[in-house]
Amino acid sequence: MQSNNHPLSEEGHTTRNIDPCILVIFGATGDLTSRKLAPALYNLGKDGLLPPNFACVGFARREKTHEEFRQDVKKDISTFSRIKPIDEGFWQNFHEQIFYHQSEFDDDAGYVRLASFLKQLDSQFATRANRVFYLSVQPKYFPMIIEKLKKHGMIYDPHDHTKWSRVIIEKPFGHDLASAAALQAQISENLDESQTYRIDHYLGKETVQNLLVFRFANSIFESLWNYKHIDHVQITVAEEIGIGSRGNFFEEEGLLRDIVQNHMMQLLSHVAMEPPVNLSASGIRDEKVKVLQSVRPLTEADFKEWVVRGQYGPGFINGQSAAGYRQEKDVHKDSPIETFLAMRLFIDNWRWAGVPFYLRGGKRLPKRGTEIAIIFKDAPGVLFQQREHPNLPNVLAMRIQPDEGIAMRINCKVPGPSSPIQPVKMDFRYGSYFGQTPPEAYERLIWECILGDSTLFARSDEVSESWSILTPVLEYWAAHPPKHFPNYPCGSWGPKEADEMIAKDGRSWRIL
Ligand SMILES: NC(=O)c1ccc[n+]([C@@H]2O[C@H](COP(=O)([O-])OP(=O)(O)OC[C@H]3O[C@@H](n4cnc5c(N)ncnc54)[C@H](OP(=O)(O)O)[C@@H]3O)[C@@H](O)[C@H]2O)c1
Numbered sequence: 001m002q003s004n005n006h007p008l009s010e011e012g013h014t015t016r017n018i019d020p021c022i023l024v025i026f027g028a029t030g031d032l033t034s035r036k037l038a039p040a041l042y043n044l045g046k047d048g049l050l051p052p053n054f055a056c057v058g059f060a061r062r063e064k065t066h067e068e069f070r071q072d073v074k075k076d077i078s079t080f081s082r083i084k085p086i087d088e089g090f091w092q093n094f095h096e097q098i099f100y101h102q103s104e105f106d107d108d109a110g111y112v113r114l115a116s117f118l119k120q121l122d123s124q125f126a127t128r129a130n131r132v133f134y135l136s137v138q139p140k141y142f143p144m145i146i147e148k149l150k151k152h153g154m155i156y157d158p159h160d161h162t163k164w165s166r167v168i169i170e171k172p173f174g175h176d177l178a179s180a181a182a183l184q185a186q187i188s189e190n191l192d193e194s195q196t197y198r199i200d201h202y203l204g205k206e207t208v209q210n211l212l213v214f215r216f217a218n219s220i221f222e223s224l225w226n227y228k229h230i231d232h233v234q235i236t237v238a239e240e241i242g243i244g245s246r247g248n249f250f251e252e253e254g255l256l257r258d259i260v261q262n263h264m265m266q267l268l269s270h271v272a273m274e275p276p277v278n279l280s281a282s283g284i285r286d287e288k289v290k291v292l293q294s295v296r297p298l299t300e301a302d303f304k305e306w307v308v309r310g311q312y313g314p315g316f317i318n319g320q321s322a323a324g325y326r327q328e329k330d331v332h333k334d335s336p337i338e339t340f341l342a343m344r345l346f347i348d349n350w351r352w353a354g355v356p357f358y359l360r361g362g363k364r365l366p367k368r369g370t371e372i373a374i375i376f377k378d379a380p381g382v383l384f385q386q387r388e389h390p391n392l393p394n395v396l397a398m399r400i401q402p403d404e405g406i407a408m409r410i411n412c413k414v415p416g417p418s419s420p421i422q423p424v425k426m427d428f429r430y431g432s433y434f435g436q437t438p439p440e441a442y443e444r445l446i447w448e449c450i451l452g453d454s455t456l457f458a459r460s461d462e463v464s465e466s467w468s469i470l471t472p473v474l475e476y477w478a479a480h481p482p483k484h485f486p487n488y489p490c491g492s493w494g495p496k497e498a499d500e501m502i503a504k505d506g507r508s509w510r511i512l
Contacts, residue, residue, distance in 0.1 A: 019164070020053030021130035021450055022121055024114070026145055027137040028058025028069070028100070032170065036201075037136060038073045039081035040442035045094050046083060047439075049447050053126045057099045059114065069100035082440055097125065105141050111152040118154070129163040132449055136170050143186035150190035158192040168197045168449055171262055172253065173458070176474055177467040184460055193460055197449045202263040203456040204441025204448075206430065207404045211270045211372075212284070214398070214406065221396070222275075224376070226351045231393060234373040234510055235267050237361040240317060241368070242490070243339070247330025254337045256470060259361045262458070263370075265292065265466040267400070268357060271372050272347050281455040285462060292465035294349040302344075303476040305504075308497045310340030311482070312364040315489030322364065322490040336481045339363040340488060342498035344505070345469075358502055360509060364490040369512040370400035384411070384421055392423045395510070404438060405429035 023041070025033055044050050058069050074095065078086050101117060103110025122129055133149060135142055146167060149155045156165045169187075174180025187196065202208050215222055224230070237259050243250040250258065269288035276283035298307065313324035325331060325339050340362035347357065376394040384391050391411040399405050407427045414420045431437055448456050487495040493509065502509055 018049075018051045018451055019130050020051045020125070020127045021132055022055045022057060022118055022125070022127045023132045023134060023446070023450075024057045024059055024101075024118070025134045025136055026059045026105070026141075027135070029060040029062055029064070029072070030136055032136045033058070034072075034076040035080045036440065036442045037134065037446070038076040040440055040446055042073075042077045042081055042086075042091075042094065043083055043439065044443050044447055046087060046090055047443075049443075051450065053128070055097045055099065055121045055125045055127060057101050057114075057118070057121070059101045059103060061102070061104055063102055064100050066099050070095045070098050073098055082437060105137065105145055105148075108148065108152070111148045111154070115152050115154055131165040132168065132446075133165070134168045134170075134446070139170075139172060139174075139183065142169055142183065146187055146190045155190060155195065158194050164195075164452065166195050166197055166449055166452070167191055168199055168445075168457075170199050172257055173198055173262075173463050174467060175252075175257065177464065177471040180463055180467050184464070188460075194454070196457075196460070197445075197454055198458040198460075198463060199445060200262045200266055200458050201441040201445065202266050202400070203458070204443070204445040205400055205404075206438035206444075207398065207400045208266065208270060209456070211267075211398060215271075216275050225374075227353045227355050229376055230355055231375045231377045232356045232358060232505075232507060233271060234358045234360070234375065235264055235271070235371075236359075236373075236510070236512060237264055237267075237370045238365040238493075238512060239363045239368055240365060242312070242322065242325065242364050243328055243331070245329065247328050250339075251331055251335060251337055255339050255341050255361055255363065256474060260341055260343075260359065261466050261470050264359050264361060265462075265469070266458070267370075267372055268292075268295075268345070268359070269462070271374075271398075272352060272357070274351070279455075281453060284455055285459045289459070289461050289465055290349075291347060292462065292469065294347045294352075295469050296346040296348045298343075298345075298469070298472055300476065303473060303480075306344040306501060307473055307476075308340075308342040308495060308501050309338040309477065309482060310342075310362065310488050310495040310498065311335070311337065311485040312339050312362075312488055312490050313486030315364070315491045317364065317366075317491045324486050324490070325364075326486065336477075336485065338477070338482075340365075340494045340498070342494060342501060343473075344501065356505060358507075358509070360494070360498065362488075362494050365493055366491050367512060368402060371397050371510075371512065372400070373397045373510050375507075379411075391421050397510075403429055404431065405433075 025037055027033060041056060101114055121127060131154060135145055154165060156163055174183050269291040272291045273287040276287045311325050315322055326333055326335055342360045345357045374396040378393050379391065395409040397407045405428045407425050409423050409425055411421050412424045414422050445456060
């Protein structure tokens with residue numbers, strides 16, 4: 001029943017069979033379910049992508065009837081779905097497939113009742129005992145829930161070909177290298193790697209998937225994709241928003257753990273990987289892991305010179321005053337937590353020898369934008385560089401969000417006799433070209449898990465390699481608390497040290 005077709009292959013879209021199943025969401029009354037998971041399920045259903053034999057059970061602590069839960073889900077869909085307004089005709093049928101199960105995560109009796117309820121739903125919906133368990137809960141509960149599911153017969157033998165069970169695990173996966181390894185060890189006592197689907201929602205984004213198509217289905221770029229032609233790479237994840245009501249969470253995490261260890265490392269490995277031997281999950285993930293293994297370990301000199309941390313202070317966003325991080329709810333008044341990071345990495349392999357990768361991520365920056373920019377080497381200067389306006393290097397910018405698309409900067413002659421050269425942009429936008437906004441990442445990821453394709457989920461060794469690169473930074477920071485926080489105002493592009501860092505290499509950050 002394991003699918004061999006990859007989502008990126010055209011064949012995959014047309015031939016993959018989807019098994020009947022029940023999806024159980026742990027943490028079904030939480031924020032993530034409201035904003036992302038419930039709308040994702042509705043949109044998958046509307047697009048005809050859920051199996052015809054399907055049911056969903058929400059698992060949480062508070063008392064609720066099935067009907068109350070359905071009403072809450074409907075409200076969430078109406079508020080957060082990308083397709084609005086809600087289609088009442090579709091909802092009338094769909095809501096009958098949604099149920100609620102009240103229990104504490106640590107209560108064995110609750111799992112006994114759950115197992116029997118799921119069997120009852122199997123008879124009602126012909127779901128053939130197949131299960132997806134989505135753990136939208138705090139990480140401390142992951143091992144306990146998996147252990148109880150196994151104990152009560154809901155995690156099957158991975159070699160059982162009559163039925164399957166899969167578990168989607170939300171991020172964060174670990175707090176550093178040691179805790180990720182400990183978490184992995186606990187989980188793997190009860191769950192096989194083939195049953196484990198670690199979410200990094202960036203992998204569900206169309207534009208991230210398109211990176212592989214762009215690189216390996218277009219011969220013109222791949223031949224330039226190396227140290228001979230590329231000067232450097234910039235990866236930016238900029239957020240305009242602050243931490244909102246997630247102060248408690250962010251005080252534990254910080255930006256490195258929240259964004260860099262997972263999303264940015266995924267972008268880095270996609271942009272730098274070698275062509276995989278095939279499009280299977282292991283083919284692609286093997287190559288991504290090799291990139292992470294090739295990242296040059298950071299030394300103490302790097303922590304001082306090539307890693308910059310920042311924290312926002314009060315400032316202005318879009319003309320409105322905005323509070324500093326230390327004034328946010330649930331944040332300590334002298335918090336050392338970083339809301340900005342810039343760093344330089346090298347990938348010590350044949351393709352990328354000597355090419356710096358500059359990473360920059362932050363909150364409360366002037367605008368929201370995630371992009372990977374490939375900055376090519378200058379053309380030889382013999383013909384056009386002496387002019388008043390020298391030609392700028394070619395840049396290929398892949399926008400992950402918003403305005404998903406790809407832009408190429410090329411130099412052009414301005415019409416007229418004086419012939420000045422001007423950089424122009426060739427711009428491809430998903431929305432305008434394909435006439436629709438891409439589906440939400442969570443739609444794609446839930447669908448892939450039901451199909452049994454783990455390509456778009458992080459494998460255990462990917463997670464640990466990423467932690468291996470970044471844990472030394474966290475340790476250095478813990479030993480050297482920041483002296484000058486806050487060091488950038490809301491609405492700016494981060495601390496001046498980030499500009500100084502890249503300027504030492506004679507380069508500058510791109511303006512998004
Ligand atoms: N929210 C986001 O934008 C976001 C983004 C990325 C990743 N994540 C990750 O997703 C996970 C869930 O986040 P969230 O923001 O949705 O959390 P949340 O709003 O705090 O929701 C937690 C959920 O877990 C349930 N719960 C907590 N303790 C329980 C217990 N002992 N027994 C039974 N149910 C219990 C709660 O039920 P009751 O409400 O009934 O108590 C609620 O449904 C976390 O790992 C988070 O890091 C969240």
